[in-house]
Amino acid sequence: xxxxxxxxxxxxxxxxxxxxxxxxxxxxxxxxxxxxxxxxxxxxxxxxxxxxxxxxxxxxxxxxxxxxxxxxxxxxxxxxxxxxxxxxxxxxxxxxxxxxxxxxxxxxxxxxxxxxxxxxxxxxxxxxxxxxxxxxxxxxxxxxxxxxxxxxxxxxxxxxxxxxxxxxxxxxxxxxxxxxxxxxxxxxxxxxxxxxxxxxxxxxxxxxxxxxxxxxxxxxxxxxxxxxxxxxxxxxxxxxxxxxx
Numbered sequence: 001x002x003x004x005x006x007x008x009x010x011x012x013x014x015x016x017x018x019x020x021x022x023x024x025x026x027x028x029x030x031x032x033x034x035x036x037x038x039x040x041x042x043x044x045x046x047x048x049x050x051x052x053x054x055x056x057x058x059x060x061x062x063x064x065x066x067x068x069x070x071x072x073x074x075x076x077x078x079x080x081x082x083x084x085x086x087x088x089x090x091x092x093x094x095x096x097x098x099x100x101x102x103x104x105x106x107x108x109x110x111x112x113x114x115x116x117x118x119x120x121x122x123x124x125x126x127x128x129x130x131x132x133x134x135x136x137x138x139x140x141x142x143x144x145x146x147x148x149x150x151x152x153x154x155x156x157x158x159x160x161x162x163x164x165x166x167x168x169x170x171x172x173x174x175x176x177x178x179x180x181x182x183x184x185x186x187x188x189x190x191x192x193x194x195x196x197x198x199x200x201x202x203x204x205x206x207x208x209x210x211x212x213x214x215x216x217x218x219x220x221x222x223x224x225x226x227x228x229x230x231x232x233x234x235x236x237x238x239x240x241x242x243x244x245x
Contacts, residue, residue, distance in 0.1 A: 003085070004085075005088075006054070006058035007062060007088035007089055009055060010052070010061050011064075011089045011096065012095045012096045012099075013050050013054060013096070014047050015095075015199060015203060016047075016096040016100060017044075017051075018043065018047040018048075019097055019120055020103070022119055022120045023100050023103075024043075025039055025040055026116040027107035027108065027111045028107055028111045030107055041184030041185050042181065044180060044184055045180050046177065048177045048180045052173035056173060059085070062077075064196040064197075064230075065085075066141055066145065066230040066233070067234070069082060069086075069231065070234035071148075073238045074149070089198040090198045092198075093201075094205065096203070097202065108212055108213070109213060114215055114216025114217075115216070117207075117212060117215050118207060118216065118217075121204055122200045122201075122218070122226070123192030123193070124192060125222065125225075126190055126192075134225050134228065134232075135229075136187065136190040136193075137194060137195065138232050140183050140187045140191075140195045140233065141231075141232075141237070143182075143183055144179060144195050144233075146237045146241070147175070147179040148176065149237060149238075149240075149241040180195075191225070191226070196230060197227040197231065200226035200227065201226070201227055204220075
């Protein structure tokens with residue numbers, strides 16, 4: 001699998017499962033209707049786990065433009081590949097959101113609340129406050145990227161004092177999933193913790209294009225916050241990493 005394909009498929013799975021759990025909770029007459037915030041945050045964490053599990057060996061599983069740009073800023077990723085990765089991420093996010101809609105078409109028809117429909121595509125603030133909402137996305141992404149930069153590989157220390165690093169295989173996806181779960185539980189209640197420009201903007205564009213009855217607006221006056229906030233948060237995490245390294 002190429003890196004482009006891995007990022008596309010990984011982000012597709014992320015949005016399919018992540019937005020899928022939101023649809024299951026907020027749309028009418030689903031089995032998971034009114035399942036609550038714990039269900040949503042757990043579903044997103046597991047979505048991250050699956051996405052990283054699949055894409056990780058082939059592309060590093062960035063599945064997030066903020067991750068790609070931050071790693072490039074830190075000198076840990078080639079800038080020449082950034083455009084390729086980000087394009088794949090946005091395409092994967094759009095495909096994932098479209099598939100969620102196809103699966104839940106009857107439930108979109110049964111749901112009258114246009115805000116609930118939009119929530120299955122993109123994030124929005126619990127209380128609209130531009131500065132506070134931007135800061136929330138900034139901090140959430142800062143936590144994510146700081147964790148990505150400083151998660152250490154396990155190692156075995158030999159009697160002679162030498163050490164050997166080794167991978168965790170499929171369990172290697174677990175630390176990032178747990179970080180995303182913690183962000184959702186602790187910090188996500190203000191804005192829905194996009195912490196990923198592709199995760200929010202890609203599906204928001206799809207929402208604007210799809211023929212969903214009574215869907216309302218796509219929230220374009222807010223759309224810049226879950227793009228700019230994560231990019232700033234990632235840049236600050238990069239600065240911290242470079243300062244400490």
